[in-house]
Amino acid sequence: QVQLVxxxxxxxxxxxxxxxxxAASGLTFSRHSMGWFRQAAGKEREFVSYTMWxxxxxxxxxSVKGRFTISRDNAKNTVYLQMNxxxxxxxxxYYCAASTSLTTLTMERGYDHWGQGTEVTVSS
Numbered sequence: 001q002v003q004l005v006x007x008x009x010x011x012x013x014x015x016x017x018x019x020x021x022x023a024a025s026g027l028t029f030s031r032h033s034m035g036w037f038r039q040a041a042g043k044e045r046e047f048v049s050y051t052m053w054x055x056x057x058x059x060x061x062x063s064v065k066g067r068f069t070i071s072r073d074n075a076k077n078t079v080y081l082q083m084n085x086x087x088x089x090x091x092x093x094y095y096c097a098a099s100t101s102l103t104t105l106t107m108e109r110g111y112d113h114w115g116q117g118t119e120v121t122v123s124s
Contacts, residue, residue, distance in 0.1 A: 002026040002113045004096050009118030012086055016122070020081040022096030022115055033099045034072060034079040035111060038092035038120075045095070049081065050105040059106065064090075086122045093117040 008020040022034070035050035049060045049070040058070050069082040079096060097111035104110030 002098070004098060004113055004115035006094065006096050006115045006118035009094060009120045011121045011123065014086060014088055014122055014124050016086050017082070017084045018086065018120060020083065020094055020096075020118060020120075022079045022081075024077045024079070024098060027098060027113065029077040029098075030074040031100065033101065033105055034070075035097045035099065035105055036070065036079075036081045036094060037097060037108065038090075038094045039117075040089075040092040043092075045108060047106045047108075048094070050099075051079065052102060052105070054102065061106075083120070086120075088122045088124045091120060091122050093119050 003025045005023045012018055031053055033052045036048040037045050038048050039045040047061050051058050051070045051072050067085045072079045095117045096115045098113040099111040101110050
């Protein structure tokens with residue numbers, strides 16, 4: 001059974017930092033691309049970032065580029081999202097997701113498995 005468990009969310013002031021973690025089990029982590037999405041209250045879930053399992057390339061939404069960094073540790077079956085210079089508009093529930101695809105990674109339908117989410121609140 002595949003499980004993705006996010007952690008690291010919390011309340012932080014604008015300009016601060018948080019590091020989210022997503023621990024995966026029940027899958028061959030090194031053969032999965034991993035993504036982060038977020039959903040703010042009253043809005044649709046949106047893409048944040050992904051890291052591909054082959055080639056190691058990363059991609060970011062324009063709204064987080066230069067502030068967020070995605071990384072992965074295949075030995076620990078964990079993907080991270082380092083979030084710096086946080087803004088109130090980054091407030092959302094953050095989800096990690098796993099995919100065997102090498103395409104459509106900016107879209108929800110590109111992912112096979114999802115975590116339950118971790119809440120991030122950025123105060124102004």
